Amino acid sequence: MTELLLKYFRTKQQKVESEKLFDTQCPFCSMQCKMTLVEQSIVSRKKYLTLGKENPTSEGRLCIKGMNAHQHTVNKERLKYPMLKVNGEFVRISWEEALQQIKENFTRIQEKDGQNALAVYGSASITNEEAYLLGKFARVALKTKNIDYNGRLCMSAAATAANQTFGMDRGFTNSLSEIPFTRCIILAGTNIAECQPTMMPYFEKAKENGAYIIAIDPRETATTKMADLHLKLKPGTDAALANGLLKVMIEENYMDKVFIKERATGYEKVKDHVMSLNLDDIEEITGVPCKQIRKAAILFGREESGMIFTARGVEQQTDGVLAVRNYLNILVSTGKIGKPHSGYAAITGQGNGQGAREHGQKADQLPGYRSIENEDHRAYIARVWGINKDELPGKGVSAYEMMEKIDEGEITGLFLMCSNPIVSNPNAEFVQKALKKLKFFVAVDLFVSETARLADLILPTSSYLEDEGTMTNVEGRVTLREASYPCPGEVKHDWQILCEIAKVLGQGEYFSFSSAEEIFTELRMASRGGMADYYGITYERIRKEGGILWPCPDSDHKGTKRLFETSFAHEHGKAAMVVVQNEPVIQKDQVNDEFPLYLTTGRVMSHYLTGVQTRKSSALAARNVEAFMEIHPTTARRYHISDQSLVKIESRRGSIVVRSKWSETIRQDTVFVPFHWADSQNVNLLVSNELDPDCRMPGFKVSAVRVSPVMDFHK
Structure with missing residues (x-):
């Protein structure tokens, strides 16, 4: 009798309860932690549990955001159908009607206002495949020069500084695995403990191994509390502080003269400039006591290895590029770059902040980190895409400048993918007023965001659980986000939406993809030989190896763990140092009696x-x-x-x-x-x-x- 009852209850439980596993990775920060979502169906409700999954970057760790990421995916407010604004209210329409609306309005705008009257605004949270396809969509399907993305507001200063100094930008010049073994670390304008929590154990291990950590931030944060020395500078004075640090290092003779001679340009001019500066003046500018500046400089300068990490605190300034370049001056002049446990790291903010800027979303870039103004680069991409290079538009404008062009009436139509510029852009009231002037505005999103409220048409897109594709994480590791969760309603993937719009616009032959992997195959070819070379990376290899650090030029290449070991990426092979003034060329917002x-x-x-x-x-x-x-x-x-x-x-x-x-x-x-x-x-x-x-x-x-x-x- 007992056995029969047990069998009955076991059979009943199996009928009312099932469990499904979905492998994925977190949609939020640039660590891109791997995880598995467990979905349990119990009678008429579902219960979820998120488990960390072993991987080379976060080693199975998750933070509070990752553990709860699924909640927005299953939220009842998810968009499930195309929505058209009619008399100020959104009403459900079919995909066929939505595509026809786009065709009619986009065609009308370009016929009346010109080819570049249409603009595309992208995202650093979409996959590499979708970032690549969005750039191609703008330039081939719409034939417009006006494309940029929200990463312009996040990583552009660090990327530009690295390109100017090293000739190449990969965020991290080393892999995360080297952090625990470095001797001194400078964390400039980065709150890793709250922004990338699963990265913190690398720094904790470094401290256990005797590393000295210097944090530079106007606030005390969970990150600065970990540091041995906190330089609490005035906001916006990083360039001057770096000058002070470099001055002391030169005075104390911590320069690597052999490295400078063989692998750097511009050092003598930088030296003459910083030696002409007064450390007391730098204390006045930054609010950091001379004693602390000197201590930090000596501690970093005397160690055999060191790393500098920057993030938005340094970069989101009107002299962000030069501020970062001044920190890079420190690395180059002390020879702490291209060597074990020494290098630079720009802490990427968005989930795909690295990959999204490498393959064509930026106004001045083509896939593989090629320049849209370089004729050889244009010719190569045109061949991959099967078009004449003269058909490729030129350079457009940056994200915020796009809003200015909309306000001026030069841009009258906008295609927005997975971004919220009303909230993320500066001078936000102006941005909102500008967007209201558009003749036709299409937004692709999971929800009716603050910006999507203003759209004429909203297209429902898939979430991280539903949308397969590659992402490039904080250390430049290309990972594969598996996604098998079913899309709700009539939701489509971003890449599917782009392909369908291209088809109704008569450009379907260039967008005949049936999977994300097919797009990645073309991306590999488009990136081949470029600075960000993904050619040797395949879905099969990523699944087998857990992610690959680019550049990876062929299938036998293991990926590049450390950049610049023998030379930098400039034609002359050297790093370019530059003189940086204490005060920026563009004056920052000034405090006074009215705004103190x-x-x-x-x-x-x-x-x-x-x-x-x-x-x-x-x-x-x-x-x-x-x-x-x-x-x-x-x-x-x-x-x-x-x-x-x-x-x-x-x-x-x-x-x-x-x-x-x-x-x-x-x-x-x-x-x-x-x-x-x-x-x-x-x-x-x-x-x-x-x-x-x-x-x-x-x-x-x-x-x-x-x-x-x-x-x-x-x-």
């Missing part, structure tokens, strides 16, 4: 970018339900602001209202607001439209503001 405080921005651990996905996750949203302003208590009292009270922040561009958060660990002349929230809490409403002259990066990290209380619940 510096505002800087950044992330919190539980959210990602503009929050479109993470704010749809109940577990993540609950951890940070609203934006906040971090302010020193002394400063708060000066402006009559209580802790946890509503405060108005005003700049020369606009104002927002957020809740105050007292912190003893931030500079007294600085306030901090995260950038994951929209509408009245969108911190980018306060940010200037001034751009770095080299990479067109906005100066997100430095804005002059004033603060005042709105409401005090403690009274």
